[in-house]
């Protein structure tokens with residue numbers, strides 16, 4: 001994946017989750033608004049019902065009292081009820097067109113009884129917006145009338161005194177007959193009820209219908225109102241998607257992914273380093289060494305990616321592909337010359353788990369290649385699990401394969417250790433060959449390793465032979481085989497076949 005694609009993916013990765021997030025949060029705001037309105041409508045209705053019930057109760061109580069009209073007891077009773085009923089500001093009595101007395105006493109002026117405007121189903125008459133000039137208040141009064149009695153209520157308190165605490169919400173109260181009797185926008189100089197796009201809720205009780213409204217939240221308003229939350233949220237989403245984009249990029253270009261891709265595409269190839277019989281100078285076989293040619297023409301050295309393959313569990317696939325390459329590249333050679341062999345490097349897991357056994361069986365089955373033509377090399381690291389390694393090596397040997405301990409001398413295997421392992425060949429590490437005939441401190445170790453090999457009756461291969469001098473020394477020490485740049489570097493299959501033909505004679 002290129003950077004451009006990752007940037008594009010990051011931008012899309014930012015926008016794609018952001019757009020639904022904003023939309024969902026707006027939808028959530030709308031439903032929250034609706035819920036709030038719902039709750040508010042219920043509160044308005046409850047309040048109206050409660051105040052009405054209080055006023056009606058006062059009305060019915062006084063109407064049921066047996067006192068002579070406007071008698072001192074009658075007036076005292078009206079005063080007492082007025083004081084006890086929270087919403088009632090006064091009670092009036094008048095049998096004809098005028099009020100004769102009220103909670104304060106007998107009227108000494110003429111107060112005309114206002115005509116009933118609305119008849120409620122429960123028999124109570126309503127008079128709205130009564131504004132008496134000489135009554136001690138300039139606030140609108142709602143009168144509830146039952147026969148001769150009138151109960152006076154502060155109209156604003158009756159409907160919803162406290163609703164001013166919610167300045168964006170307006171409420172309208174209607175009788176059950178549909179007659180509008182209150183609208184908060186009239187009281188509070190609010191704009192007249194807005195259009196149908198408002199968010200609104202209607203609630204109905206036995207006597208009243210209440211509607212509450214609010215301009216519906218637009219997406220833009222929601223965005224502006226929640227900038228403080230939404231902007232950091234979008235920044236966080238952007239960061240997250242950028243981070244995941246980078247992660248994808250890193251994954252895409254991580255060495256492990258690259259190696260896995262190379263394995264998948266079959267990009268690893270086998271090169272073959274000739275193995276020479278020191279006594280005759282003849283080529284008796286080759287070691288297969290993995291090569292990873294890159295698109296830019298370079299090669300990634302096995303020392304770099306083999307440890308990675310071992311750590312990341314890809315090494316089994318490397319082994320399997322090398323084995324398949326050997327059969328493909330040198331199958332004819334091996335079938336034509338039953339004395340020729342190819343050495344293959346196994347990993348620790350191939351040896352300790354025995355995984356390689358069925359793989360080899362499958363590959364060689366019906367191939368015409370003898371198991372003894374496939375030598376298998378394992379480093380000392382493979383022998384950490386001695387029992388697992390011994391079981392695998394024993395089975396390999398039983399089938400006819402030859403087994404070699406590779407890079408000998410670099411690990412910690414002592415004589416006692418390797419003499420208990422079923423090994424045929426000991427391969428001396430290049431560092432001990434380089435030391436031959438030099439002043440290097442390891443030069444004394446080389447004869448010791450060779451002697452150990454002889455002691456264990458193992459055939460010895462020297463690797464990294466670069467000079468005739470080294471070859472001569474090894475010959476005199478009784479080392480059987482050698483490989484190294486003195487003879488040839490690891491060659492592509494076709495070049496090796498040419499080398500083989502020339503050195504087989």
Ligand SMILES: Nc1nc2c(ncn2[C@@H]2O[C@@H]3COP(=O)(O)O[C@H]4[C@@H](O)[C@H](n5cnc6c(=O)[nH]c(N)nc65)O[C@@H]4COP(=O)(O)O[C@H]3[C@H]2O)c(=O)[nH]1
Nearest residue numbers: 289290302303306322345346347464465466483484485490
């Ligand atoms: N300076 C010098 N070097 C020489 C000379 N002759 C041979 N060599 C190099 O020494 C290494 C010998 O292979 P190794 O000890 O098995 O060491 C191998 C082996 O441990 C591992 N490896 C290579 N191919 C495979 C494979 O197919 N499977 C596994 N599991 N490991 C492999 O990678 C290591 C390095 O492989 P290469 O880079 O191919 O390096 C090879 C070879 O190219 C010489 O005269 N002078």
